[in-house]
Amino acid sequence: MTDESTPADLVLTGGRVHTADARDRQAEAVAVRAGRIARVGTAAEVAPLAGRGTRVVRLAGRSVLPGINDSHLHGVWLGAMWPSLLMDQLAGSGGHAHEAPSRLETSADRRRAILRTSGLLASLGVTSYTEPGLGPGEDGGPSGCFGSAALRDYADLAAEGALKARVTALMLFGELDGRSSAAELEKGLREFVPPADVPGRFRVAGVKIFADGIPPMRTAWTDRPYADGGHGALLVDGADDGEREAALRAMIGMAHGAGHQIGVHATGDRATRVVADALAAAMDRDGRDARHYVIHGDLLSPATLRVLASRRIGLNTQAGIPVATEPMLAAALGEDALRDAWPTRDALDAGVRLSLSSDAPVLTPDWRIGVAAAVTRRGVDGSVRGAAQRLALTEALRAYTITPAWQDGAEHEKGSIEPGKVADLCVLDADLLDLEPDALPTVPVAMTVLDGRVIHELR
Template identity: 35%
Template sequence: MYHRFDRRQFLHGGAALAAAGLLPARAAHADAARGGADLVIHNARVLVLDKRFRIAQAVSVKNGVVQALGRDREVLRLAGRRTEVIDAGGGTVLPGINDSHLHLGGFGLDFPPFTYEVDTATVEELVEVVRGAAQAATTPDSWIRGQGWNDNRLPRPPRRADLDPVSGNHPVVLTDFSGHAMAVNSVVLRLAGITRDTVPPVGGVIEKDADGEPTGVLRETAQGLVSRLIPPFTDEEISRGIDTAIGILHSLGITSVTEPGIGLDRLAMYEKKAREGALGVRLTALLSAGVEPRLLGETLAAYRPLQDVDPRRLRVAGVKIFADGIPTAAKTAWLHEPYLDGSNGSLVIAGATVREQVANLHELIAIAHAKGFQVGTHATGDATIDAVVAGYVKAMGRRGGDPRHYVIHGDLTPEATLRTMARRGIGVNMNATIKYLLGRTLDPVLGAARTDYQWPYRTALDLGVNVTSASDAPVTFPTWLQGVQSAVLREGRFGGVAGEAERITVREALATYTRTAAWQDHADRWKGTLEVGKAADICVVGGDVLGVDPHELIDLPIDATVLGGEVVYRREASAAPAAYTGAASRWHARGTACLEGGNCCCRVAHS
């Protein structure tokens, strides 16, 4: 499965290198532009990540694009006195990582004092975090935000009865690791007017105790009863958080992200940063569609195309629709066959009946498609995914082209639906890092067979579907090496293998974070591979990504990151943010997928 070179083979070439697809020395001269290179990276395993999976020893960069590839000796001849030269030390060089579903705007805010981590093993430990936050608060009634509690780890969700004794007059809102549920104290319930008689919105759940009183746990759309009350972060805080997030992404080798479900105010902030040269990643944005056609119509009417912004740095690709919940202990994803306890989730689209909800879902898709927008739809349950794909096919029948609509998450996509997606050019954006987080914990919820199948990478790739991988950060920490490891091994954080039949190779997993992610961005002609003439977005890994035992992938360091030919991160020269250092140590220590809290698409889309 893995092709590994020893040092002698790699440096001295010969038949072994030719057989492995190493680019010949003449490629360096035949494709090089005249004049010296701006940057040369050598002594490396350069993975071009094209479909032939070619490998070189060195790569040169000029004017922000890949200038040449080949053997060390030939490419180094392009270096002049002003050329920056990086010796990769035998490590791996590959295209800059493209995290194709990441909430940049929220990621940097998920650190104290903005947000506290509550991913604990016990409710008692969680309560102590809240106690500490209340004691550290500078005003007696300020809001305390937390993120990360996990239904699959805790014996039960935290409740107002747990939080009230330690929170005083502070409103407390603790969102779970996925963003699909929150736990609040009694102060928040009073502020929101939530009582035993409150009717939850469509798709929402207000959990109650044996006496019929709200416990403080709100799921899916019921969170909206509270989220509208939470004081928003200031523009300055959000901007500072974005800058922090970008610095962390650089340290992980990530050069491109897709942010799904943003509002026009957040877009304006990105536009300003892009104009000022302060947006340090390539950002593809999806506008939030809302839950009914009227809301999407209002958003599109107010939207104005970006002006004086490099579309290769910031681009609005389309809209993000939020269709259902998640197939975890929350049991809010809409399934064809119910969960093991007989319950089922539902669509969260507006509508009094399932038929009305599906009709509104299809209308949302049709409106966006008719405007020429790409559509990404959060859909995890198989019933929801089938409804979404049917809507895509219907809309594409009206207007062809190559919209590259895709399913976000696609946890339980049926095989027949995957065939339709492959035939119609519909992609799927999967989450191997969340698979690692969940592992076999869903056996009591979905049953063993569906738990094994969840995120069917192997089936989808074999059927010809364009599959991308993403962290959904801050739901999981955005380390793509963990994602590759999980896609290859299917091993869970709490032990066991969940879906050996859905394992893929390291090479296939790498493509989901680079080449295919560029396809999703409609950018595969200019980024996603290290072919000559394409963007010089580069990630340098300190180790043999192809040859190392997959269990050790997570331990490989990122040595350097290059964006558009500019070195934006060097491990030996960079001091990682303190918040990142702590999060990274937690990731390695216990494999946690939560970074100081976080929020996924639903919370961001509804905020």
């Protein structure tokens, strides 16, 4: 136990502290004691907590943010591929071509990949992330990045204190970006035992389900016809659309009934509508605040957004996707489809809990690029995609901090800089409010703090 007279371990003072609290208040200084935020306020208010053993960091106008939470990031896969990405042109990676990594055969291979990602994310100010889909459905997968053994590797590394981030994981009982069935999911829920939580570092929260594919590949399930006349289809087994939809609804009901959080990859307007309805129906049966969410949500009608908002179903999307792929979506479904495409502004205005993420290694894990894309909707060619869906800077920051904490069911523990919460912090080497959004990706991350401990620092 500590009291108010106990000196802080770390004080950051003389800058702009973006608290991301309910009122988006700003402060000048923050004090950290025993891994928790001890005080937030003016420099004068925080100064009394600086004692003989306190490390005092003079910010000189730099910005302090809550630790960044990338709420949809494939950590094992990223560690195996980096610096190659699936959209290198967006990542600004110097023209690295995509190369499929060698299969990760052993625990040592996977651990090296996880730790590589852990170090990379620490350098970017990321202190939490969600690993969205590891489990039996991929035990024989070609990459070795998504099988159930990776869950054990994460748990072991967390127990050893080797992870430089808090990791939430979803189980996968079907194929990555591929087929699944209600029978396989039911069997997995009954028989598969995930590793136990490692408090504060690793937790298996629920289940990932793939509803459909993606619009540019004409595999998203849509109401609008593609240029070739098709509508795509669900990835769930079934003889026709009706059987596949019934199976998907049954899968969502089973996972919810088993007490799990559910993240559903859904992109087409028909898929997102059915998924939202199925998630809402499952929650209505018992009233549980399950923190279910739609992943990607490329095409979302206003009616679907209203369902998400009314049932507290989250939306987890990537701002870099529209700026990179909007022309491909328009070519597949027509310009009219863009009215409902990646509606981040409309989602917030409807009351949907919006989380932004990288989907790395599809996109870069650099959240600064993600925030700039959300605020400007500008692609690398300078063109603006969907200007009406732009977010304000504070809204984009919340979508990388406090709202992902809500998705994790941990908004009372992390995601904002408030007394009593964990001391997870990201220090940027500039005042955010003095920057043009396009310049944000050029600003170095000066320091990353996890549980009050400095895990990255520019020298």
